[in-house]
Amino acid sequence: MAGIVVSQQLSTASAxxxxxxxxxxxxxxxxxxxxxxxADRLARLGLSRPKIRALKEIARALVNGxxxxxxxxxxxxDAAHQALCAIHGIGPWTADIYLLFCLGHPDVWxxxxxxxxxGARLAFGxxxxxxxxxxxxxxxxWRPWRxxxxxxxxxxYRAIKxxxxxxxxxxx
Numbered sequence: 001m002a003g004i005v006v007s008q009q010l011s012t013a014s015a016x017x018x019x020x021x022x023x024x025x026x027x028x029x030x031x032x033x034x035x036x037x038x039a040d041r042l043a044r045l046g047l048s049r050p051k052i053r054a055l056k057e058i059a060r061a062l063v064n065g066x067x068x069x070x071x072x073x074x075x076x077x078d079a080a081h082q083a084l085c086a087i088h089g090i091g092p093w094t095a096d097i098y099l100l101f102c103l104g105h106p107d108v109w110x111x112x113x114x115x116x117x118x119g120a121r122l123a124f125g126x127x128x129x130x131x132x133x134x135x136x137x138x139x140x141x142w143r144p145w146r147x148x149x150x151x152x153x154x155x156x157y158r159a160i161k162x163x164x165x166x167x168x169x170x171x172x
Contacts, residue, residue: 001069002029004097005054005089006047018046031059054089061087072099077107100147109146111136116150119157 006022007015022045026033034055042052061067067087072080077099084095096110110116111132120138121129130138142149 001058001090001094001098001102002034002055004094004102005051005058008051008094014046021045022047031062034059035063050089057088058090073103073105077105080105081108100150104147106147107144109136109139109142109150111139113150115157116153118161119153122160123153123156 002022003015003019006019022042023029025041025045026037037056039049039052042055043049047055058067062069067083072083075083080099080103081092081095084090084098085092090098093110093112096108096113099105100108100110114129117129117131117135120126120135124138139146139149
């Protein structure tokens with residue numbers, strides 16, 4: 001989860017660099033080590049104040065049992081999404097990316113992802129990039145395999161644009 005939070009709204013190169021510094025500074029990187037980490041040290045590694053707060057809140061939720069990652073794979077995607085979004089610092093995009101890439105859920109659709117929206121525009125010859133509501137309508141017939149469709153659209157985006165579209169930095 002920490003790798004996804006680090007990669008939010010950053011280029012994949014920036015996210016990878018920050019993640020590398022974080023993983024090296026806190027080896028092993030655990031919820032307890034994040035809770036104890038000083039905010040100024042985390043900031044020097046490249047994390048913004050909102051990301052530091054989010055990482056610490058997620059770590060606390062893991063330690064106190066408010067977030068049970070072991071239960072998430074057995075939950076329907078919508079219920080797992082809701083459980084994740086109940087934690088400060090985990091929004092819809094972060095929840096979707098975690099469910100898709102970390103848990104491999106086949107029916108997760110990160111409608112707010114800009115590369116996914118652009119990939120759909122390119123693949124379907126749309127005059128403009130669809131917004132989250134429009135891309136949700138487009139993806140509805142692909143249930144229960146929307147996650148597979150998202151991966152295909154990201155791959156198409158990467159092939160056409162010649163740049164990475166997968167929004168996740170390295171996981172540890």
